[in-house]
Amino acid sequence: MPKHEPVLLKNMLQPGYTGSLAEYERAGGYQALKKVVGKVAPADVTAMVIKSGLRGRGGAGFPTGVKWGFLPKDYQGPKYLCCNADESEPGTFKDRQLMERDPHQVLEGIALACYAIGSETAYIYIRGEFVLGSRILDKAVAEARAAGYLGRNILGRGINLDIWVHRGAGAYICGEETALLESLEGKRGLPRVKPPFPATSGLYGKPTVINNVETLANLPHIVNRGPEWFASIGSPPKSAGTRIFCVSGHVKRPGNYEVPMGVTCRELIFEHAGGMRGDKPLKAFIPGGASAPFLTPDHLDVKLDFESVAQAGSMLGSGGVTVMEEGTDMVWAALRLMEFFHHESCGKCSPCREGSSWLVQTLRRILAKRGRMEDLETLVQLCNNIAGRTVCAFGDAEVAPILSTLKYWRPEYEALIREAEAQRAHELPMAAARH
Ligand code: SF4
Numbered sequence: 001m002p003k004h005e006p007v008l009l010k011n012m013l014q015p016g017y018t019g020s021l022a023e024y025e026r027a028g029g030y031q032a033l034k035k036v037v038g039k040v041a042p043a044d045v046t047a048m049v050i051k052s053g054l055r056g057r058g059g060a061g062f063p064t065g066v067k068w069g070f071l072p073k074d075y076q077g078p079k080y081l082c083c084n085a086d087e088s089e090p091g092t093f094k095d096r097q098l099m100e101r102d103p104h105q106v107l108e109g110i111a112l113a114c115y116a117i118g119s120e121t122a123y124i125y126i127r128g129e130f131v132l133g134s135r136i137l138d139k140a141v142a143e144a145r146a147a148g149y150l151g152r153n154i155l156g157r158g159i160n161l162d163i164w165v166h167r168g169a170g171a172y173i174c175g176e177e178t179a180l181l182e183s184l185e186g187k188r189g190l191p192r193v194k195p196p197f198p199a200t201s202g203l204y205g206k207p208t209v210i211n212n213v214e215t216l217a218n219l220p221h222i223v224n225r226g227p228e229w230f231a232s233i234g235s236p237p238k239s240a241g242t243r244i245f246c247v248s249g250h251v252k253r254p255g256n257y258e259v260p261m262g263v264t265c266r267e268l269i270f271e272h273a274g275g276m277r278g279d280k281p282l283k284a285f286i287p288g289g290a291s292a293p294f295l296t297p298d299h300l301d302v303k304l305d306f307e308s309v310a311q312a313g314s315m316l317g318s319g320g321v322t323v324m325e326e327g328t329d330m331v332w333a334a335l336r337l338m339e340f341f342h343h344e345s346c347g348k349c350s351p352c353r354e355g356s357s358w359l360v361q362t363l364r365r366i367l368a369k370r371g372r373m374e375d376l377e378t379l380v381q382l383c384n385n386i387a388g389r390t391v392c393a394f395g396d397a398e399v400a401p402i403l404s405t406l407k408y409w410r411p412e413y414e415a416l417i418r419e420a421e422a423q424r425a426h427e428l429p430m431a432a433a434r435h
Contacts, residue, residue, distance in 0.1 A: 004242070004258075004259055004260050004263075006242070006258045007218070007221050007233075007241075007242050007258065008098060008102075008105070008214065008217050008218065008221075008242065008244060008258055009097075009244065009256065009258045010027075011023075011024065011027045011101075011102050011105065012097070012101040012102050014027075017101075017102075019100075019101050019102045019103055019104065019136070019140075020143070021104055021140070021143040021144065021147060024102065024104035024105065028224070029104050029105065029108060029220070030104070030108055030147075030149055030220075031220075031224055032108060032112060032219070032220035032221075032223035032224045033108055033111050033112060033115075033149060033154075033155070033220070034155060035223060035224070036112065036115060036223055037111075037115055037154060037155055037157050037159055038155070038157030038158060038159060039157075042115055042116045042117070042118055043116075045112065045115060045116040045223070046065050046068050046069060046116045046117075047065070048065075048222060048223065048226075048227045049064055049065035049068070049116070049219065049222060049227070050063065050065030050066060050069070051065075051227035051228075051231065052065075052222045052227035052230040052231050052240060052241070053227075053230065053231045053236055053237055053238070053239075053240035053241070054215065054218055054219075054222060054230065054240065054241060055215075055238075055239070055240075055306065056211065056212055056215050057212045057213075057214035057215045057218075057243065057244075057318075057319065058084055058175075058211075058212030058214075058215065058318065059089070059212075059288075059289065059291070059317045059318045060393075061306050061316065064211060064215055067199070067209060067211075068113070068116055068117050068209055070197070070199035070200075071117055071118075071199050071200075071207045071209065072199075072200060072207055075207055077206060078119075078120065078121065078204075078206050079117055079118055079119040079206060079207045079208065079209075080119055080121055080122070080123065080202060080203040080204075080206055080207075080208040080209070081110060081113050081114050081117060081119045081121075081122040081123075081208070081209050081210075081211070082122070082123050082124075082125055082177075082180060082181070082184065082202075082203060082208060082209070082210045082211075083106070083110055083122060083123065083124040083125065083210075083211060083212075083213060083216055084125060084175060084177065084180060084210050084211065084212050084213070085099060085124050085125060085126040085127065085130070085133070085213050086125055086126065086127045086168050086174050086175040086180060087127055087130075087175070087213070087318075088127055088170075088171075088172040088174075088175050088344075089172075089175070089289035089290055089291065089317070089318040089320055090289070090290040090320070090322075090337070090340060091246060091248050091249075091286065091289055091290060091320030091321070091322040092246050092289050092318040092319060092320035093246045093248075093256065093320075094214055094244040094245075094246050094256050094319060095212065095213035095214055096130060096133055097244075097256050098213050098214060098217050098244075099126070099130070099133040099136065099137055099213060100132060100133050100136050102217075103136050103137050103139075103140035104140055104143075104144065105217050105220060106124075106137075106213055106216060106217050107137075107140055107141065107144050107149070107150070107163060108149075108219070108220045109215075109216030109217045109218065109219040109220055110122045110124070110163055110216050111144075111149065111150065111154075111161055111163075112216075112219040112220065112223060113209065113211060113216055113219060114161050115159065115161075117209055119161075119209070120159075120160045120161055120162065121161075121162055121164070122161065122162070122163045122164070123163075123164050123165075123166050123184055123203070124137055124163065124164070124165045124166065125166050125168060125174070125180050125183070125184055126165060126166065126167055126168065127167075127168055127170065127175075128167050128168045128169045128170035129170055130167075131167075134165050134167050137165045138165050141163050141164075141165060144163075150162065150163055166184060168180075168183055168189070169183075169189075171183070171189050171344070171346070172340075172344035173189055173190070173191065173344060173345075173346040173392075173394065174189040176191045176392050176393070176394065177198060177210040178191045178192035178194065178198065178392075179191045179192075179346065179392070180210065181198060181202055181203050181208065181210075184203060185203065185204065189346065190346050190348045191346065191348065191391050191392035191394075193391055198210055214243075214244060214319075218230070218241060233260050233261075234260040234261035234262050234305065235260075235261050235262035235303060235305040235307075235308075238305070238306060238307055239261040239262060239305030239306045239307065239316075240261070241260070241261060242258050242259060242260050242261065243258070243259065243260075243261045243304065243316075243319055244256050244257070244258045244319060245257050245258075245259065245268055245272075245304065245319045245320075245321050246318075246319060246320045246321065247268065247269065247272070247273040247321045247323065248320070248321070248322050248323070249285070249321075249322045249323035249324055249325075250276055250277045250280070250282075250323050250324055250325035250328075251269060251273040251274060251275065251276060251277060251323050252273065252274030252275055252276070252277055253272075253273050253274035254273065255273070257272040257273065259272065259304075261303075261304060261305045261306075262303045262304065262305045262308075263303070263304055264300065264301050264302065264303055264304065265285065265287060265295070265299060265300050265301070265302055265304060265321070266300040266301055268304060268321060269282070269285065269300070269321070269323055273323070276323070276325055277325065278325075280325040280326050280327070281297070281325065281326040282297050282300070282323060282324070282325060282326070283296075283297070283324050283325055283326045283327070283328050283330075284296060284323075284324040284328065284330065284333070284408070284409075285299075285321060285322060285323045285324065286314075286320070286321065286322040287299075287302075287304065287309050287314050287315070287316065287317070287321055288309065288314060288315045288316045288317025288318060288319060288320065288321075289317040289318035289319070289320035290320070290322075290337050290340065290341075290397075290401070291315075291317060291318075291393075291394075291396075291397030291398070291400055292309075292314045292315045292316075292317045292400060293313060293314040293315070293400040293401070293403065293404035293407075294314070294330075294333075294400075294401065294404040294405060294408065295312060295313070295314050295404075296408050299312050299314075304316065313404075314404070329412070330405045330408075330409040330412050331363065331366060331367050331405065331409075331412055331413055331416060332367060333401070333405065334363060334401045334402050334405040335360070335363040335364065335367055337401040338356065338359050338360050338363055338398065338401060338402060339360055341356055341394070341397070341398035342356035342357060342359070342360045342398075344394075345394065345398070346394075348391055349389075349390045349391050349395070351385055351386045351389045351390050351395060352386060352390045352394060352395045352398065355382050355383075355385060355386040355395075356386075356398055358378075358382055359379065359382055359383070359398075359399075359402060362375050362378060362379055362382070363379075363402070366413060366416050366417060366420075367416065369416055369419050369420040369423060370420055371413075371416060371417045371420050372417060372420070372421075373414070373417055373421075375417065376406065376410070376413055376414075376417075379402055379406065380403070380406065382399075383399035383402055383403050386398065386399050387399050
């Protein structure tokens with residue numbers, strides 16, 4: 001039995017739960033929507049979410065209700081809600097489970113958010129590869145519409161809401177909120193320069209809120225059980241609620257684990273995920289998806305909340321915890337992540353587009369034992385010329401694996417380079433002898 005009461009995963013932990021509308025309703029589904037639509041003022045729903053302390057679960061961790069409050073007041077035209085379901089961060093697979101196993105929980109969350117911000121149209125922008133998830137959501141939307149939870153005059157209370165499922169084409173950058181909007185508008189998914197921010201000029205230039213799947217799935221529970229209940233879980237006031245952590249890598253039981261924010265990395269890895277595969281010592285872990293800097297065994301007692309992980313020099317990010325055992329080659333690990341980032345750079349800004357290419361080439365050279373000590377300085381300089389100098393946060397993200405592996409495992413880089421130097425020293429006299 002889990003030590004903590006699951007909230008978002010609760011239904012699907014029941015044997016035989018299929019996520020159909022009937023089963024979701026039997027589990028108390030759509031009660032939150034019935035409780036507020038036409039009965040509680042939209043501003044009061046926003047106030048409830050602010051009071052709960054819910055922060056975005058997609059990566060940035062911005063307070064959800066505060067974000068909604070940035071929409072212009074008294075705006076009369078259309079407003080949009082976009083559910084960011086473009087889950088593409090390596091090591092992160094929680095939104096997929098929420099959508100595939102309990103889709104109505106996500107739809108009810110979207111409907112509540114739309115009611116709070118006064119939007120009649122929501123889009124679920126789902127990662128192109130999630131074919132199953134998009135089919136399940138399409139079916140769930142049809143079920144909800146037939147039951148009067150979506151469509152015109154929902155619940156007979158004079159409110160309209162349509163939800164459309166839109167499949168992306170498999171570009172990592174489309175998880176960045178403004179690239180998502182560009183893609184949804186039918187254009188190439190390139191991030192926009194901000195400001196203006198989506199709250200004032202988002203989809204089709206209209207006020208828009210973009211929230212992550214897990215963030216939205218929390219809303220029915222906050223409405224049903226009250227903001228005080230939510231705010232009492234985890235590490236309030238700044239990291240309230242539970243979080244689904246996706247544990248992957250060299251652990252015995254990889255998977256999604258929903259725990260209150262603030263459990264330690266040690267508890268998550270060694271209790272929930274069963275500890276290290278083959279009981280090998282842990283060497284490294286990433287606490288928040290591929291864009292979060294690596295941490296070491298010295299950080300196992302760091303609490304998994306926004307502030308504690310940031311203080312430890314990393315970030316909670318998307319909640320993807322990737323664990324690596326003793327014996328993992330950290331230069332290789334940095335290269336694998338860097339190759340991913342280089343492949344996914346959208347190419348809009350030269351520090352990211354060109355810099356990622358040079359980073360990959362330099363790492364490959366070091367790993368192939370053709371590096372030089374000055375390559376390490378070059379790596380740091382390249383990273384410093386990318387981070388903070390790009391249109392979107394991708395630039396900061398892509399340098400994290402390199403800077404953090406250089407910080408903690410620099411001797412591994414140096415050992416490869418020393419081998420290269422020894423090889424060159426051996427080859428030079430041989431070449432001289434041939435002439
Ligand atoms: S940082 Fe990279 S991904 Fe972001 S806009 Fe610039 S080129 Fe594109």
